[in-house]
Amino acid sequence: MFKKASSRLSLLVLICLLIMMTVACGVEEATEESVEEETVDVVRLEGGQDDGYPSPYAHHRRGPGSYKMNLIFDSMLERDEEGWVPWLAEDYEISEDGLEILFTIRDGVKWQDGEEMTAEDVKFSYEYSLEYPMVRTYVQKDDEIEVELKNDNQVLFIAPEPDAVLAHDLGRIPIIPKHIWKDVDDPENYLEEEAVVGTGPYQLDEYNLEHGTYRFEAFEDFWGPNQSVEAIEFIPVSDDIMAFEQGDIDLTRIGTDLLSRFEEQEGFEVVQNPAFWGYRLRFNMEDNPQLEVTELRQAINYALDLEDVVDRDARGAGVAGNAGIVPPDHVMYNPEVKEYDQDLDKAEELLIKLGYENTTEEGVRYNEAGEELSFDLFVRDDDVRLGEIVEEQLSDLGIGVNVISEERQSHDDRLRNYDYQLIIHGGGGWGGDPDYLRERFMSPAADERGDVEQQSLGYDNSELNQLLAEQRYEVDEERREEMIFEVQEILAEDIPQIPLYYPAEYTAYRADSYDDWMHMFDHHALEHPKLSYLERD
């Protein structure tokens, strides 16, 4: 009798507990929802590395440095998920001939020291940045672009020739206050408190060079959308994944193998970053007659299984290379270009046509002249595994590859000096304006060897050269896109270099503490855009 009662009692207790738990959960969910409407006190991110003093002149060049500066300083245009949006400029107009750009500056914008921001400051910022180039410079003195104040709130820029990307280049110059900077003549060493007065949503509260810590606080009189975060802190951590798990930081990058760990956990969100960074296999076509032959390069492309490269080198977190160079996430990506899925028969056919019929004892092909298909492949020490995969895949076709790894400095020197046969070049900027195709593939004038690091010396296609030269001056967006599409088709046919893959890592963040992150249309990091910290519709 007593036993029965006790078991009933425990059942009752259990039911009560269950009910309480569900109620508790419900309450918790409800509060969470209401929190989402309000601002978050603080977002903590991985720091510990000095990115410089966040003024337009003293921050470090890499992304983390310039995007910290962007929290404090606004520019006339800003980038959101879709493209460029008016920011300090309410509006801008480009004249029909493409030579004049008129920016209309917003009213009622305040500097963080209380002064009023005017069109005069915009003009000053432009002129000052010509005199003293900022860390990231987009418009140079040589471009000979003139500026004049149209009236109280309009600034007019006049270019000597039409330029498709000029409005954006001007639009991204950080606007600095004239009343502070007009007497500064050594801006790189101007590290006073006044040097970080901008019009942006956040102001610098704390900065420690030795520890690499930063704290940004919301600026109360900010002209634009409300901040959704009161403070942003960058703190040093020893192991980023561990710090993230313990809640010390709110966001981190993770590999594919940690996906399941965070995807299924309550309160965590995982997103894949867009692929705007890339590894490419480059050929020295200037000093190497074998590699000058288009069919050989095509055969190499056919021999590579790029999906497998992504699977093994990036554990699947990436996008296989596109023969048309431009990554699939890009706004001007042409999906119709020639594709090179791995096809060893086709590759062999091409090689036999070129005369590489016989193989040595080691399995390396050679032609009648005794020239072997054997190359040195240089890689950066961090990318040895990628080199090994390429070596393995090419050896199946009878192309011998000797992988040589070097540390970063020697590797970059090699790139700059064009001192290689094959090299794997990893770098960013693939999401930017497709004008980068001109820098990479337009053959330089006979007496000029501009930026060898990017250029493909020894590659020369007159049709392509003309297209690349013309697209720059084409102000009609649609027409320009057609040209860029055509460029990609030619590149996919000629294979002056082979994009191996575009890494697309994952970012995990603690959605229960903050979840308003976004990607800019051309950038891979969630924590970089200032719009990630502002309320959006």
Add this chain to the structure above:
Amino acid sequence: MELHLKIKSAINAFKKFSLSGKLGLILILLILLMAIFAPWLSPHPHQRSSGSALIPPDSEHILGTDDLGIDLWAQITNGARISLLVGFGTALLAAVGGGIMGIVAAYKGGLIDKILMRLIDIMMVMPDLPVMILLAAFFGPSLFNIILVLAIFSWIRPARIVRSQVLMLKEQSYIKSAESYGAKSWYLIRKHFLPEVSPLLAVSIIRLSSRAIVAEAGLSFLGLGDPTSRSWGLIIHHALNFQGIYYTSFWRWWLLYPWLALTILTVSLAFIGRDLERIVDPRLGN
């Protein structure tokens, strides 16, 4: 008959070792056999992939595969060749070089001795790891360079031991009398000094090789070894470079087995070295 005697003396020598020494000898023998028969021990190649990436140990890949899908057992058996080559290569080079330097310094004396001793002093205060990293980076990554760089930093100990031993020997009356009968230096070195110091050198070789094996793994781990070789240190290097490996299960084979192989080899060498030292110099133990 002679063979029979040799085996007998080998067995007698073996019996002199302690239990841990015997264990060490057996393990070294096994690793040696593993290195010699590496290509036949594993059905998979050690230079290229033979399955998907990061398969846990199963019947097909008994120790699993690494991030490129290369069989780990194949890599470990072949890596044993590299470890042993580097270990004994370095030790032999250093012991022979250091031994000769020690004998010359002690026997010739005078200026040569002074110069060599100061050189040894300089080498002793030089922090070896930073300089090794510098040299390895300067010479470029290759196996031969690693052996060379390690040997440059290993000859000091044998040189000092041999020098003090020879200093003592050359005062012995039988050496003196040999000299008075007109024995040349080379004859004395060959006939008298080398046989006397060789047991000491043997101990040095064992000690140095275990140090060299770990140093090779360390240099490879820092990315200064031949990057496409499959040495144990390099397997560990690649495994530790894998982001968040401890949050995955991969370390249970990719990191554990090469580490285990490395540990077994160095511990065995340490056991043997300890026993050898005791046998050669009875004062040290009982």
